[in-house]
Amino acid sequence: MNRLSLSEIVSLAEQENRSLSGLIKERESADTGVSIEELTDKMKKMYEIMLEVYQQGVESDNRSVSGLTGGEGWRLMKYIHDAKSGGIYAEAAARAMGISNINASMGRIVAAPTAGSCGIIPGCLITLAREHGKSSDEVVDCLFTAAYIGKVIAENASLSGAEGGCQAECGSAAAMAAGAGVELCGGTPKQVSHAVAFALKAVMGLVCDPVAGLVESPCIKRNGFGAVQALLSVDMALAGIESVIPADEVILAMNEVGRVMPVSMKETAEGGIAAAPTGRKIAEYLQNSGACCPKRYK
Amino acid sequence: MPPKRQPKTDIVVKIMNLFEIIGPVMTGPSSSHTAGAVRIGNAALNLFGKKPEEAVIKLYNSFSKTGKGHGTDKALIAGLLGFAPDDVRIINASREAENAGLKISVEFMGNNPDYHANTAEIILYHGSEKMVVLGKSIGGGRIVITQVDGYETKYTGEYHGLMTIHDDVPGVVSVVTGCLAQMGVNIAFMRMYRKRKGSKVMMIIDTDNPIPPAVKDILSNNRHIYKTVILPRNEDEE
Numbered sequence: 001m002n003r004l005s006l007s008e009i010v011s012l013a014e015q016e017n018r019s020l021s022g023l024i025k026e027r028e029s030a031d032t033g034v035s036i037e038e039l040t041d042k043m044k045k046m047y048e049i050m051l052e053v054y055q056q057g058v059e060s061d062n063r064s065v066s067g068l069t070g071g072e073g074w075r076l077m078k079y080i081h082d083a084k085s086g087g088i089y090a091e092a093a094a095r096a097m098g099i100s101n102i103n104a105s106m107g108r109i110v111a112a113p114t115a116g117s118c119g120i121i122p123g124c125l126i127t128l129a130r131e132h133g134k135s136s137d138e139v140v141d142c143l144f145t146a147a148y149i150g151k152v153i154a155e156n157a158s159l160s161g162a163e164g165g166c167q168a169e170c171g172s173a174a175a176m177a178a179g180a181g182v183e184l185c186g187g188t189p190k191q192v193s194h195a196v197a198f199a200l201k202a203v204m205g206l207v208c209d210p211v212a213g214l215v216e217s218p219c220i221k222r223n224g225f226g227a228v229q230a231l232l233s234v235d236m237a238l239a240g241i242e243s244v245i246p247a248d249e250v251i252l253a254m255n256e257v258g259r260v261m262p263v264s265m266k267e268t269a270e271g272g273i274a275a276a277p278t279g280r281k282i283a284e285y286l287q288n289s290g291a292c293c294p295k296r297y298k
Numbered sequence: 299m300p301p302k303r304q305p306k307t308d309i310v311v312k313i314m315n316l317f318e319i320i321g322p323v324m325t326g327p328s329s330s331h332t333a334g335a336v337r338i339g340n341a342a343l344n345l346f347g348k349k350p351e352e353a354v355i356k357l358y359n360s361f362s363k364t365g366k367g368h369g370t371d372k373a374l375i376a377g378l379l380g381f382a383p384d385d386v387r388i389i390n391a392s393r394e395a396e397n398a399g400l401k402i403s404v405e406f407m408g409n410n411p412d413y414h415a416n417t418a419e420i421i422l423y424h425g426s427e428k429m430v431v432l433g434k435s436i437g438g439g440r441i442v443i444t445q446v447d448g449y450e451t452k453y454t455g456e457y458h459g460l461m462t463i464h465d466d467v468p469g470v471v472s473v474v475t476g477c478l479a480q481m482g483v484n485i486a487f488m489r490m491y492r493k494r495k496g497s498k499v500m501m502i503i504d505t506d507n508p509i510p511p512a513v514k515d516i517l518s519n520n521r522h523i524y525k526t527v528i529l530p531r532n533e534d535e536e
Contacts, residue, residue: 024316028315028316031315032315039316042317043317043320045323046317046320046321046323049323064327064367065327065366065367065368065369065389066366066367068367102326103326103327104326104327105326105327106325106326106327106332106369106372106388106389107325107326107386108323108324108325108326108384108386109323109324109325109326110320110321110322110323110324111320111321111322111323111324111329111333111439112319112320112321113319113320114329114438115324115326115327115328115329115332115333116327116328118326121320143320144316146319146320147316147317147319147320148316148319150319150320151314151316151319154314154319155314159319160437160438162330162437176319212364212367213360213363213364213367213368214327214364214367214368215326215327215328215368216327216367269364286366286367287363
């Protein structure tokens with residue numbers, strides 16, 4: 001079986017002068033026997049839920065089930081007018097973290113591509129859409145592009161932190177968001193693949209080291225960073241910067257890095273900050289006292 | 299001739315559609331520890347074939363270690379109540395169980411090296427009936443039920459299906475498959491499990507179409523068939 005590649009669909013889109021999302025919808029419809037209208041409706045529903053979730057996420061504290069985290073997205077959104085980095089980066093990060101907060105508090109989210117990385121794609125795309133007046137339909141189209149990029153990564157590497165570290169989970173989400181963001185902003189299919197490469201290279205080697213094994217620390221903040229990374233990748237690609245290494249090769253390299261990454265740093269909570277003294281203390285505390293640790297576990 | 303090499307696993311990996319990448323819609327925080335746990339509960343409920351009055355849930359390995367923070371216990375209870383992984387009531391599953399008259403106890407068992415990292419054992423009771431189900435969550439919300447009452451199984455809940463318990467004698471399988479054929483039901487996969495020759499056989503059939511309720515009535519009349527359970531497919535599988 002020929003593995004999916006980005007270069008194949010990008011050159012086809014360039015040749016036929018078509019959008020990536022248009023080609024992708026056609027392909028998905030042919031593969032699944034579901035009409036393009038039905039596929040689009042289903043993706044619309046995903047986007048509607050993303051919009052709902054981000055609203056909840058930045059509106060209030062949303063403590064996690066364990067009590068370890070909460071309010072990251074809300075706090076940053078409250079502060080947004082004072083943001084020193086320019087509003088849009090902080091806004092994207094606030095949305096991404098807010099969605100991630102909802103996930104950690106057992107709210108309903110859209111896995112994109114996973115639950116642990118669910119804030120990055122909506123954080124980036126909702127922010128771009130609002131900033132540049134893009135319609136919901138345009139964003140929905142670009143979600144197909146994001147999904148296809150994810151599928152290429154899934155077939156050639158992995159989307160799971162347990163298999164490939166955080167680079168495979170939050171890194172892939174950022175790459176999907178970056179590629180979709182380029183299309184949303186009117187970039188070419190080639191620029192989409194450059195943005196994918198940038199975002200993945202930015203976190204090549206990033207380990208998955210969740211404190212106490214929970215999808216909270218550092219995951220929530222990494223969702224914020226992932227959204228920002230995606231935005232910068234979009235601008236770099238639109239500016240005409242090119243990736244020295246093609247996206248498909250970056251994906252394979254990411255897979256190889258994930259393969260040799262120690263198991264202690266692949267979602268086992270035995271390495272990275274999970275193994276730091278405070279990380280261990282928190283894990284021990286949670287195991288002994290169950291959920292809802294008080295704010296001061298130290 | 300050398301024996302044919304066994305495939306590493308015979309869990310059928312379906313081609314990923316794009317909504318497995320953007321999606322599913324689920325209750326957080328973890329596809330393996332929350333969504334998958336709901337599915338294990340769903341599968342146990344399906345196999346039991348009726349509402350249990352009491353359930354004992356035992357968590358092992360990573361499920362035991364990080365289960366509270368991931369809401370794995372709540373997710374399993376929700377699954378036993380028939381909730382889907384995107385149900386917003388999962389977080390209140392314990393109260394929902396109380397309201398539904400389902401008595402629950404949860405035990406965090408620590409490590410068991412014989413089991414998969416994300417393993418749950420569920421013991422269900424209804425009157426004098428009892429069923430022990432062992433399931434593992436293998437990532438992305440997908441699960442496999444690996445044991446039912448001591449029979450080694452590979453049930454995933456991703457298809458419509460039928461479970462029968464019957465005598466280990468010639469002809470029973472053809473009665474069951476014949477009945478399905480008559481009803482126009484196509485079989486996708488079929489597996490039989492027995493503890494030893496002559497012991498009762500458990501058969502789980504995955505089918506492409508839903509199984510008409512009449513199948514249960516027809517098969518229940520066969521003197522070699524002791525139990526017939528129609529297994530619904532996970533709601534959002536397509």
